[in-house]
Amino acid sequence: MSLLLITNVRHDGRTHDILIENDRIARIGPRLKVRGARRLDGDGMTVLPSLFNAHTHAAMTLLRGYADDMFLHEWLETKIWPLEARLTEEDVYVGARLACLEMIRCGVTFFNDMYWHWRGTARAAEEMGVRALVAPVIIDLGDVARAKAAKQEILNLLENCGGFSRRLRFAFGPHAIYTVSGDTLRWLSETARNNGVKIHLHLSETDREVQDCVNAHQGLRPVEYLDSLGVLGPELIAAHGVHLNAREIEILARRGVAVAHMPESNMKLSVGGILPYTELRLAGVPVLLGTDGACSNNSLDLFQSLKFAALAAKHDSNDPTCLPAAEAWTMATRRAATVFGVDAGVVEVGRLADLILVDTRRPEFTPGFNLMSDLVYAANGYCVDTTLCDGRVLMHRRRVSGEQAILAAARRTARRLAGGGEAAPA
Amino acid sequence: MSLLLITNVRHDGRTHDILIENDRIARIGPRLKVRGARRLDGDGMTVLPSLFNAHTHAAMTLLRGYADDMFLHEWLETKIWPLEARLTEEDVYVGARLACLEMIRCGVTFFNDMYWHWRGTARAAEEMGVRALVAPVIIDLGDVARAKAAKQEILNLLENCGGFSRRLRFAFGPHAIYTVSGDTLRWLSETARNNGVKIHLHLSETDREVQDCVNAHQGLRPVEYLDSLGVLGPELIAAHGVHLNAREIEILARRGVAVAHMPESNMKLSVGGILPYTELRLAGVPVLLGTDGACSNNSLDLFQSLKFAALAAKHDSNDPTCLPAAEAWTMATRRAATVFGVDAGVVEVGRLADLILVDTRRPEFTPGFNLMSDLVYAANGYCVDTTLCDGRVLMHRRRVSGEQAILAAARRTARRLAGGGEAAPA
Numbered sequence: 135m136s137l138l139l140i141t142n143v144r145h146d147g148r149t150h151d152i153l154i155e156n157d158r159i160a161r162i163g164p165r166l167k168v169r170g171a172r173r174l175d176g177d178g179m180t181v182l183p184s185l186f187n188a189h190t191h192a193a194m195t196l197l198r199g200y201a202d203d204m205f206l207h208e209w210l211e212t213k214i215w216p217l218e219a220r221l222t223e224e225d226v227y228v229g230a231r232l233a234c235l236e237m238i239r240c241g242v243t244f245f246n247d248m249y250w251h252w253r254g255t256a257r258a259a260e261e262m263g264v265r266a267l268v269a270p271v272i273i274d275l276g277d278v279a280r281a282k283a284a285k286q287e288i289l290n291l292l293e294n295c296g297g298f299s300r301r302l303r304f305a306f307g308p309h310a311i312y313t314v315s316g317d318t319l320r321w322l323s324e325t326a327r328n329n330g331v332k333i334h335l336h337l338s339e340t341d342r343e344v345q346d347c348v349n350a351h352q353g354l355r356p357v358e359y360l361d362s363l364g365v366l367g368p369e370l371i372a373a374h375g376v377h378l379n380a381r382e383i384e385i386l387a388r389r390g391v392a393v394a395h396m397p398e399s400n401m402k403l404s405v406g407g408i409l410p411y412t413e414l415r416l417a418g419v420p421v422l423l424g425t426d427g428a429c430s431n432n433s434l435d436l437f438q439s440l441k442f443a444a445l446a447a448k449h450d451s452n453d454p455t456c457l458p459a460a461e462a463w464t465m466a467t468r469r470a471a472t473v474f475g476v477d478a479g480v481v482e483v484g485r486l487a488d489l490i491l492v493d494t495r496r497p498e499f500t501p502g503f504n505l506m507s508d509l510v511y512a513a514n515g516y517c518v519d520t521t522l523c524d525g526r527v528l529m530h531r532r533r534v535s536g537e538q539a540i541l542a543a544a545r546r547t548a549r550r551l552a553g554g555g556e557a558a559p560a
Numbered sequence: 561m562s563l564l565l566i567t568n569v570r571h572d573g574r575t576h577d578i579l580i581e582n583d584r585i586a587r588i589g590p591r592l593k594v595r596g597a598r599r600l601d602g603d604g605m606t607v608l609p610s611l612f613n614a615h616t617h618a619a620m621t622l623l624r625g626y627a628d629d630m631f632l633h634e635w636l637e638t639k640i641w642p643l644e645a646r647l648t649e650e651d652v653y654v655g656a657r658l659a660c661l662e663m664i665r666c667g668v669t670f671f672n673d674m675y676w677h678w679r680g681t682a683r684a685a686e687e688m689g690v691r692a693l694v695a696p697v698i699i700d701l702g703d704v705a706r707a708k709a710a711k712q713e714i715l716n717l718l719e720n721c722g723g724f725s726r727r728l729r730f731a732f733g734p735h736a737i738y739t740v741s742g743d744t745l746r747w748l749s750e751t752a753r754n755n756g757v758k759i760h761l762h763l764s765e766t767d768r769e770v771q772d773c774v775n776a777h778q779g780l781r782p783v784e785y786l787d788s789l790g791v792l793g794p795e796l797i798a799a800h801g802v803h804l805n806a807r808e809i810e811i812l813a814r815r816g817v818a819v820a821h822m823p824e825s826n827m828k829l830s831v832g833g834i835l836p837y838t839e840l841r842l843a844g845v846p847v848l849l850g851t852d853g854a855c856s857n858n859s860l861d862l863f864q865s866l867k868f869a870a871l872a873a874k875h876d877s878n879d880p881t882c883l884p885a886a887e888a889w890t891m892a893t894r895r896a897a898t899v900f901g902v903d904a905g906v907v908e909v910g911r912l913a914d915l916i917l918v919d920t921r922r923p924e925f926t927p928g929f930n931l932m933s934d935l936v937y938a939a940n941g942y943c944v945d946t947t948l949c950d951g952r953v954l955m956h957r958r959r960v961s962g963e964q965a966i967l968a969a970a971r972r973t974a975r976r977l978a979g980g981g982e983a984a985p986a
Contacts, residue, residue, distance in 0.1 A: 198933075514940040516942040
């Protein structure tokens with residue numbers, strides 16, 4: 135049995151020790167007497183749950199800064215897709231390791247991913263010690279041969295994803311309603327339900343998506359169209375949800391769909407709005423928080439996303455009481471843990487030890503009137519001193535093992551992908 | 561003569577040494593041979609100009625997290641103003657030192673301040689080694705006795721602000737058109753022009769301000785009203801500028817007024833919009849970047865403001881090409897240096913040595929396709945390893961001298977101000 139004792143941390147306004155047995159929190163209390171435990175000094179730190187990134191494309195760190203300040207479709211068609219076509223599984227592994235490193239440094243220990251070469255992402259998350267829900271992207275463009283290949287990839291995934299630890303789980307990632315046929319969506323949905331896996335889909339990100347759907351599907355808007363296919367259910371994580379009307383929100387609530395909100399990506403790519411937070415919350419739709427890929431954000435620091443989400447909600451609703459700090463924090467912790475079925479997201483005896491120690495002795499936490507306000511409005515991910523996942527220390531005193539090699543590999547890979555031309559990293 | 565040699569820094573894509581003689585950059589080049597210089601190892605760092613915070617209330621760090629997620633007028637009237645009424649010069653000094661510490665840690669070496677007890681802010685900036693333009697707040701509420709006292713404070717300032725270094729300069733801070741009478745505004749403007757000092761004013765922050773002005777001043781909007789008073793000129797820094805129409809923008813351009821943009825504050829307080837960046841830029845109005853006070857942001861990290869400004873501009877204009885990264889960077893450096901008359905904002909021989917060394921070996925700067933993108937979209941202020949102002953090293957390896965004492969004093973003061981009740985810091 136592995137015993138770890140975190141000493142003298144602030145927890146709910148008191149100073150406590152926290153005993154971790156293997157992967158779980160075993161005891162919390164003042165001055166615990168424990169024999170044979172490794173000790174980790176938490177003096178001056180505040181213990182909090184680690185964070186959940188509800189939507190990203192981890193390996194896109196390789197394209198960070200490659201193309202910015204462009205229109206979405208031009209950006210995808212002239213820059214992102216041509217480069218992505220050249221990616222190998224090894225490239226994805228290299229990029230996803232960089233993403234894991236960046237997330238660990240910002241206190242994130244779970245990410246919900248959709249990308250090519252799923253095994254590369256899974257290997258990276260496994261090695262780096264974090265949790266991930268990994269979904270291969272499915273795109274068939276209505277083409278029968280592509281649909282067949284996509285189904286084959288899903289069957290391969292189901293057959294071959296068994297070699298990983300329980301930190302790794304797998305989902306299906308139909309890209310969007312405009313890139314995946316209704317037949318394939320239905321097949322994926324049935325297969326997901328039969329196998330107890332989640333589905334991860336981009337939904338209602340742009341107005342064009344909505345208009346194209348209305349035109350192609352007898353006036354149905356995206357959520358209505360998906361509902362007509364019978365594919366909406368609690369296994370679905372819908373990413374974006376920017377352009378939703380009241381009827382669609384009601385359907386999402388009724389079907390138990392969760393929505394991942396990526397405020398920075400939506401603002402940076404100017405998708406024509408921001409997720410209607412209050413309406414979704416009032417309807418009872420669980421709204422989670424994600425960074426999106428490092429190419430459309432360009433940061434994987436979920437602390438930054440907390441502030442963007444809270445401020446964008448206030449700005450767009452013209453109501454400064456909208457999405458207060460503590461509620462934003464919940465989006466990235468407890469609420470996400472529930473949706474993803476991870477027994478963490480809160481610091482409690484019996485829960486998984488997915489924790490962060492935050493250094494609240496910094497200027498931005500001073501004077502310290504309100505921890506939630508300070509976390510959401512004043513801090514950034516660098517306030518995280520120590521990150522644990524599954525009881526294992528992944529970062530301590532801001533050091534993650536193997537950091538230099540991960541950065542060097544990412545630079546090499548990005549240079550090769552960009553062809554060593556003008557746009558290549560120095 | 562004091563000589564400092566910064567070795568092996570990245571500068572415009574090359575590896576250079578930078579020689580600083582006293583307060584200025586004397587030489588830049590590869591492997592400089594210099595005798596008798598102190599050396600500062602810049603290996604792995606990129607040298608950049610330090611940043612300018614164009615609008616803040618430094619001492620409001622004392623109220624960080626004291627009241628959030630509230631409506632602007634309720635927030636001011638029930639929370640902020642009652643507590644501010646109890647502030648002493650010593651409190652302001654303590655709060656402003658905390659602000660300087662936080663800014664130095666994020667690479668900011670100049671701030672444009674408006675607050676009570678100006679001497680407290682000036683003493684703090686002087687001691688901490690940064691530059692500041694310090695303006696006492698002027699509020700007369702149309703009251704003759706108050707107007708007289710305000711004028712007396714300005715005359716006192718002009719007489720008694722001579723004891724500081726040239727890093728400190730002083731301005732007049734009429735709070736806003738709804739708190740300062742036209743007569744006082746005119747008097748301040750004349751006195752400012754006669755003495756060559758700047759004026760720092762909140763302008764067109766909320767729709768209510770605009771409507772009240774239209775009602776009170778024969779249909780004139782705020783900029784028109786100020787123009788009718790004859791107080792618009794290049795000495796004016798107008799903070800916010802959210803609610804401006806085309807005619808007002810044209811007037812601001814013609815009069816040479818600069819506008820400070822505070823995206824986080826505007827979004828957090830839901831002031832009903834965001835500064836019309838493109839229109840101001842096309843008209844030729846210099847737009848600068850500020851954090852506002854730590855109470856309405858709640859961070860003084862100007863790197864965060866860079867991203868908020870760029871993303872809010874794209875979001876609100878529905879144009880992702882609006883306010884690209886390099887232009888945002890200019891707002892916080894070169895453009896601000898020009899407006900504030902500081903011979904810095906760019907790394908060049910002969911300029912003041914107001915510099916930062918940024919650690920670009922971090923995950924968020926990897927792979928490194930585009931430094932400006934990485935700085936604005938991926939980084940936060942913690943990327944700053946070393947901060948220099950006026951040739952003096954204020955932070956190195958993220959250490960600022962006296963940090964613990966500054967934090968402790970701020971906690972004590974905030975606790976006393978809040979009355980030790982429930983809302984007091986732990």
